[in-house]
Amino acid sequence: MSNPEQAIFKKGEGYTTSEKYLNELCERTFLSLWSFPNVYRQPGTELCDLLVVFGNEILIFSDKSCVFPDSGKIEVDWRRWFKRTVQNSANQLWGAERWIKQFPERIFLNPKCTQPLPFPITISDKTSIHLILVAHGGSMACEKFHGGSGSMMYHSPISGLDNHTTPFAIGDIDPSKTFVHVLDDTTLDILLNERDTIADFTDYIKKREKYLRSGIMVISPGEEELLVRFLKDLNEETGEHDFVLPLAKDGRPIDGIAYTEGEWDDFLKSPERKARKKADEISYSWDKIIEKFAHHATHGTAYKNSSHGITGTEQSLRVMASENRFMRRLLSIAIHEMLSKTQPNQRMIRIVPSVAMEGLHYVLLLFPTHLGKSHEEYRRVRESFLQKSCMVARLMNPSIKHILGFATETGLDPKRSEDLLYFDCKNWDSEIEEQARIDQRELKILINPTQILRKETEYPEPKKMQTSKKVGRNDPCPCGSRKKYKKCHGQ
Numbered sequence: 001m002s003n004p005e006q007a008i009f010k011k012g013e014g015y016t017t018s019e020k021y022l023n024e025l026c027e028r029t030f031l032s033l034w035s036f037p038n039v040y041r042q043p044g045t046e047l048c049d050l051l052v053v054f055g056n057e058i059l060i061f062s063d064k065s066c067v068f069p070d071s072g073k074i075e076v077d078w079r080r081w082f083k084r085t086v087q088n089s090a091n092q093l094w095g096a097e098r099w100i101k102q103f104p105e106r107i108f109l110n111p112k113c114t115q116p117l118p119f120p121i122t123i124s125d126k127t128s129i130h131l132i133l134v135a136h137g138g139s140m141a142c143e144k145f146h147g148g149s150g151s152m153m154y155h156s157p158i159s160g161l162d163n164h165t166t167p168f169a170i171g172d173i174d175p176s177k178t179f180v181h182v183l184d185d186t187t188l189d190i191l192l193n194e195r196d197t198i199a200d201f202t203d204y205i206k207k208r209e210k211y212l213r214s215g216i217m218v219i220s221p222g223e224e225e226l227l228v229r230f231l232k233d234l235n236e237e238t239g240e241h242d243f244v245l246p247l248a249k250d251g252r253p254i255d256g257i258a259y260t261e262g263e264w265d266d267f268l269k270s271p272e273r274k275a276r277k278k279a280d281e282i283s284y285s286w287d288k289i290i291e292k293f294a295h296h297a298t299h300g301t302a303y304k305n306s307s308h309g310i311t312g313t314e315q316s317l318r319v320m321a322s323e324n325r326f327m328r329r330l331l332s333i334a335i336h337e338m339l340s341k342t343q344p345n346q347r348m349i350r351i352v353p354s355v356a357m358e359g360l361h362y363v364l365l366l367f368p369t370h371l372g373k374s375h376e377e378y379r380r381v382r383e384s385f386l387q388k389s390c391m392v393a394r395l396m397n398p399s400i401k402h403i404l405g406f407a408t409e410t411g412l413d414p415k416r417s418e419d420l421l422y423f424d425c426k427n428w429d430s431e432i433e434e435q436a437r438i439d440q441r442e443l444k445i446l447i448n449p450t451q452i453l454r455k456e457t458e459y460p461e462p463k464k465m466q467t468s469k470k471v472g473r474n475d476p477c478p479c480g481s482r483k484k485y486k487k488c489h490g491q
Contacts, residue, residue, distance in 0.1 A: 007298050008310065009118050011109055012038035018065045018136050019049055025192045026050055026061070029201060031287065031321055033294040033314060036117065040108045041099050047107060048096040053117065054198050055318055056126045060096050062089040065136035074145060078167040085135040087161055090173050090180050093131040097178055100129065118298070119311045130205055131180045139185040142168040148261055151186040151222030156212055172213065179209040187223035190264075194227060199324040199356060203241070204230060211243040217256030224264035231267070271462035279460050282336060283329035289406075290320050293420060303379060303417065316422040319360065319404050326458045327356045333456070334364060335406075342366050344411045347385075349446060351393050359401030359425075363390045366410045375417075382407050383419050385443070390423050391436040392445045401425050 014020035014037045023037040034054045041047040052059035064085045069077040100107065104121035108114070139150035145167060146153070158164055158171025173180045183191060195201040208226065212218055220226045226243075235242035248254050267273055296302040297313040323331065334352050342348045345368050354360040367382040386407040394400050405421035439445060 008300055009109060009115055009298065011036055014038065014049075016063075016065060018134070019063050022050055022061060022063050022134060022188070025188065026052060029192045029196045030054065030059070030198050031290055031294065033290075033298070033317060034198070034321070036109060039117075040111055040113050041096075041103070041106060043113045044111055047099060048092065051096075051107070052198070053119075053121055054321070056124070056128060057198060057202050058100065058121065058127065058129045059132060059202075060093055060100070060129065061132045061134060062092045062096075063134045063136070064089040068138050068141040070141075074167050075165065077141075079165065081138055081141075082164055085137065086133060086164070086170070086173070086182060089133045089135065090131075090161070093133060093180060094174075094177055097129055097131065119314050128202070128206070129178065130202065131178055132205075133180050133182045134188050135182060135184050137185075138168065142184075146221075149186050149222055149224065149264075150184070151190075151224055152182070152184050153222060154212070154218065154220045154226065156216070156218040175213070179213060181205055181208065183223065190224050191227065194231070197321070197323070197325050197328070199322055203324070207242055216245065216254075219256075219258040221259065221261040222264070225259040225261060228264045228267045229259060272459045275460045275462045276458060280325055280329055282332045283325055285332040285335065286320070286323070286328040289418065290317055292418065293317055303419075304383070316404065316420055319357075319402070319422060322357060323354065324356050327354060330355065330454075330456060331362060331364075333454075338364060338366050339410070339412055342410045344368060346410060348410070349389050349449075350452075351397075351446075351449075357402075359399065361393060361397070361400045361403055363393050363403055363405040365389055365405065365407040367407055368410045379417065379419070383421070386419055386421055388436070388439040388443060389445055390421060391432060392440045394423070394425055394428060395433060395436040395440065396446060396449075 012023075014023040019037060023035070026035045026037075030052045034052055036051045036053065038049065039047045039051045048060050049063040050061035052061075066081060066084045068081050071077055100121065101123055104123050105116070106113075107117050107121065109117065135152075138152065142152055143150035153169045155166065155169045155171050158166065158169060159175055161173060164171065164173075170182045173182070191204070192201070195204045204227070207230070218226075230241050230243055233242060233244035234240065235244060245254055245257060293302075293313070294317060297310050297317075302313070331352060334350055338348050338350055346366075347368055348366045350364045352362045352364060354362065363386070365382075365386050367385060370378055370381070373381075386405045390403045390405040394403060402425060403421075403423040405419075405423070407419040407421075409416050440447070
């Protein structure tokens with residue numbers, strides 16, 4: 001094994017204070033294995049301030065900090081600041097996008113361009129590239145001019161670089177190019193803390209782009225007011241968070257909407273949001289498991305490395321990191337329940353289907369340590385049993401397309417080891433099936449399994465709402481969703 005303090009590859013950390021802070025936020029949201037600050041396209045020439053590469057999802061960040069002028073002429077000051085920050089950063093983003101599409105293999109972690117990305121970028125028709133512009137320095141001037149949080153307004157009627165003449169109002173920077181999501185000092189924190197997984201973040205910005213380029217007139221006093229409506233509304237067809245427009249009195253879709261200020265502040269104080277944040281606390285155990293595997297993979301200290309090197313490990317960890325915050329909560333709850341209920345001399349297996357990814361099932365295994373056996377012997381036995389358990393799980397459920405197996409020791413000792421296994425069921429054949437039948441019978445794997453039913457919602461119902469009285473079925477729901485009680489928490 002190599003020195004545990006010596007990483008296989010070295011990433012940047014950001015040069016400026018704002019870049020370092022952006023790096024911290026992105027590593028927490030997108031996790032360290034997929035977040036790369038200050039990448040380069042040729043010696044001495046930076047490609048972008050931060051790049052996130054997560055399979056088919058590529059996020060390009062440009063971070064620009066400029067002091068807002070104070071000449072006494074707000075329109076002139078705005079145009080100067082907009083050109084230095086937003087316009088220049090947008091051009092950098094479009095340039096980085098072109099380079100990545102043309103030369104995905106020529107992206108490097110260091111200024112001398114001797115260290116390429118640890119795993120390759122593949123550009124295809126499935127690739128989604130998202131451009132995020134972070135403009136610092138204008139929030140205080142915006143708050144002074146407009147009041148409120150200091151978040152810049154969004155006005156969809158503003159279109160094109162030359163038409164951004166209204167102070168602190170952002171529209172579509174250039175409709176002929178890839179959409180640029182503009183954040184500022186205020187909304188960077190809000191968005192990356194509220195949508196703090198790659199799945200949740202990309203879901204939001206994809207639907208945001210589609211909504212803001214739909215032709216509907218949208219006016220919002222800030223990004224946070226757009227976000228809160230997204231979090232409160234559900235698409236009736238998909239059941240997912242989305243931007244849902246109310247209907248006009250005649251039942252036809254409206255062609256424009258202006259959001260009001262203050263909904264975000266009310267949302268932060270709501271019992272529903274507080275209940276969700278409390279319920280999500282356990283979900284960060286899943287993030288820690290991913291980061292632990294990633295650390296060993298990038299420092300050469302893994303107990304057993306993938307036959308495909310760090311690329312193979314990254315693919316398995318990417319499956320785990322593809323889960324949204326709610327699914328991470330469910331998986332973390334399952335593991336914690338198993339650890340608390342399983343005796344040290346017992347083994348336990350639990351199969352958890354993914355809510356977010358069709359056909360994916362997790363096989364979670366607790367395996368007791370064996371006295372008298374070395375740690376190496378124990379790990380070999382446990383890994384073998386995990387593999388057999390995954391095959392038996394597929395034997396019992398032919399609809400499973402992908403399996404990710406996770407194993408650790410029984411007991412609550414914080415010093416523990418973990419094994420990870422990924423199996424693509426397209427490789428399933430009659431020979432594997434026959435061996436799975438033998439293993440199930442001889443090792444008594446998943447014989448007469450018990451089904452566990454759990455009721456878990458993204459927004460747990462606060463106790464205050466559970467005991468509330470005299471809420472009519474046709475009254476507005478107390479949660480603030482704007483729906484009738486019978487179609488919301490009264491269901």
